[in-house]
Amino acid sequence: MDADIVCVGFGPATAGFLTTLAKQLVNADGTPAIESAVIPGMPPQVLCYERADDIGFGVSGVVTKARALRASFPEIKTAGIPMAAPVGEEKVLYLLDPHGASRRSAVLRCADAVIRATKFMLPFEYHALNLPWTPAFLHKQDGMILSMGQFMQWVGAQVQSTGTVQIWPGTPVSQAIVEENKVVGVRLLDQGVDKKGNPANGFTPGLDIHAALTVVGDGPVGPIGRQLDEAFGLPDGHHTRDWAVGMKFVVDLPEDTPLKAGAVLHTFGYPEPEIFGFLYAHPDRVASLGIFVPSWFDSPARTAYRYLQHWMLHPYLWRYLKGGKLRSWGAKTLGESGRRGEPHLTGAGYARIGEGSGTTNVLTGSGVDEAWATGAQLAEAVVELLRVKKPFSKQNLDETYVKRRRASWVEDEGRVAEKSRDGFQKGVATGMIGMALAGLTSGKLSLGSAPVQPWKRVPTVEDYFAGKISRAEIAKLRDECKTKNISLHGALMDKAGWPTIPFDGQLLVSHQDALLMGGKVQAPHGYADHVIFLHPELCEKCGARICIEACSGQAITPGDSGVPAFDREKCVHCGACLWNCSQANPENPERMNMAFRAGTGGLHSAEN
Ligand SMILES: Cc1cc2nc3c(=O)[nH]c(=O)nc-3n(C[C@H](O)[C@H](O)[C@H](O)COP(=O)(O)OP(=O)(O)OC[C@H]3O[C@@H](n4cnc5c(N)ncnc54)[C@H](O)[C@@H]3O)c2cc1C
Ligand code: SF4
Ligand code: SF4
Secondary structure, rough: OOOEEEEOOOOOHHHHHHHHHHHOOOOOOOOOOOOOOOOOOOOEEEEEOOOOOOOOOOOOOOEEHHHHHHHHHHOOOOOHHOOOOOOEEEEEEEOOOOOOEEEEEEEEHHHHHHHHHHHHHOOHHHHHHHOOOHHHHHOOOEEEEEEEEHHHHHHHHHHHHHOEEEOOOOEEHHHHHHHEEEEEEEEEEEEEEOOOOEEEEEEEOOOOOEEEEEEEEEOOOOHHHHHHHHHHHOOOOOOOOEEEEEEEEEEEOOOOOOOOOOOOEEEEEEOOOOOOOEEEOOOOOOEEEEEEOOOOOOOOOOOOHHHHHHHHHHHHHHHHHOOOOEEEEEEEEOOHHHHOOOOOOEOOOOOEHHHOOOOOOOOOOOOOHHHHHHHHHHHHHHHHHOOOOOOHHHHHHHHHHHHHHHHHHHHHHHHHOOOOOHHHHHHHHHHHHHHHHHOOOOOOOOOOOOOOOOHOOOHHHHHHOOOOOOOOHHHHHHHHHHHHHOHHHHHHHOOOOOOOOOOOOOOOHHHHHHHHHHHHOOOOOOOOOEEEEOOOHHOOOOOOOOHHHHOOEEEEEOOOOOOOOOOHHHHOOOHHHHHHOOEOOOOEEEOOEEEEOOOEEEEOOOOO
């Protein structure tokens, strides 16, 4: 099939692209403002393929300054978008550990002791210090709180109502079609195959869509972006070594909640010092809340789900959440390399936008506005080229799209943020000082050392828990968990002193219940497994098996063959297994022993 432009993924980046493009393809009287090359006399044929089963099944925070969103929708009002609220009171909180179970450095333990000793002079309550001063770069004044799902559904409706672009959810792109170093379109996923991708009942090979321009906006763990990275490499000195998994709940707050719509809480310090948390209050007593577990938290048992429950139970947060009810749940990876993870933005026949193109600002924790802005910049460039009938060559895309991007605030602020997280390579205290330094000096000063590949950092379970749990005890727990075919982290955390989670069936629910009640996770039949253990022999002798512990959906289990087992019906497509692996890929040490390919299914909630 032929189109003029084909897009991969419908996240904020592609939404920014299509919103800007769609307005300029037809005249007010409905006649084409620009003519299609594939259907003469018609406006350009623009197709967008989205992997998830519906528009808005993505996951994000979201608090945003919304500068790029306002540029696209000058009349935008939060009242017109479900779950949106203007940003109100903002707080940054340092959470102390009420249980003594977290792993704190000597520096942090000293700081905690000083805070507790002087708490009567400080804004301290419920084991939390409310930072008296928040640096300007962290503020989101005049911004908006959104639900990613609701916002994307709202944008999808706006874009499709123009009648000039088509969005196809439930349609993963399996690969870019590359001919002689030129991207000439995309291939959709085969249907009617077995788990290994072999033709089975009802086999339908994935359709090829040929287009003059392929817009790649498939996010931080998108398979098409990674295919292009493999094919064309990254610019010198660039890498994608820093990651985090963000896991969230959307909850109904108790009826007497004192939290007002627009409230923004950011936390650090607990459940582990490396884990950041957020709570954003929507209208009508609903809140989005969650944590980020980063790749530089060197634990082989870094489970986002269990840690999220401990975070919610922190006394400062639990006083707001007690009596609340789970509405929705989800998880997704964030690319935390920012500007330093920027790939080649263009090539013959393709352009990259959004988080997969290195837009996320790792200093301010902002990604939606940046992704949207680069999509809008590409659309302006595309219209400029289409109007003068210039081809989508690398040179033309560089002179239009990349030039706009380099001259924009996305580039300026991305540069400031570029090294701001490097301090975390040496520990949390250094990391926080490094962020403050970079933020306060506009990126001129930073602290820390260059990031290393995540697999280099993951110790074995025995080494990580040395001094807390003996090797013999770990061996026993491992055997017990293997017999039950479950992950090990729950048993390890219990043993290391973490309190039991008091499940209440409402807000504190089992991981499986969060999948079913919150995520409504499903996977259609007839598709291949999209999570692949590349070198099974490496898995067989792996001492960390972090892929099992970190899996957001309990979709990876110990299995009975020495190699973990994958169940695609539980997978939420968070992409955490792509980087949560303790072994290097022998063919490419920048990658790990895990492949995360295009796949169907996942979350069926549009509130996250
Ligand atoms: C828990 C969490 C909290 C966050 N909080 C905030 C916040 O408060 N403020 C903020 O500004 N940012 C936040 N972010 C970051 C922000 O969500 C991202 O930076 C932003 O969504 C990036 O947009 P994108 O369009 O580039 O990519 P994505 O949002 O990742 O969208 C990519 C799309 O491509 C689709 N896709 C992937 N592969 C394929 C394929 N093969 N075929 C077809 N489609 C495909 C995906 O399903 C997805 O819909 C948060 C992120 C997370 C995970
Ligand atoms: S995928 Fe990676 S972490 Fe998981 S068992 Fe294999 S080598 Fe170990
Ligand atoms: S298997 Fe699925 S749910 Fe588990 S970490 Fe990988 S992408 Fe996430």
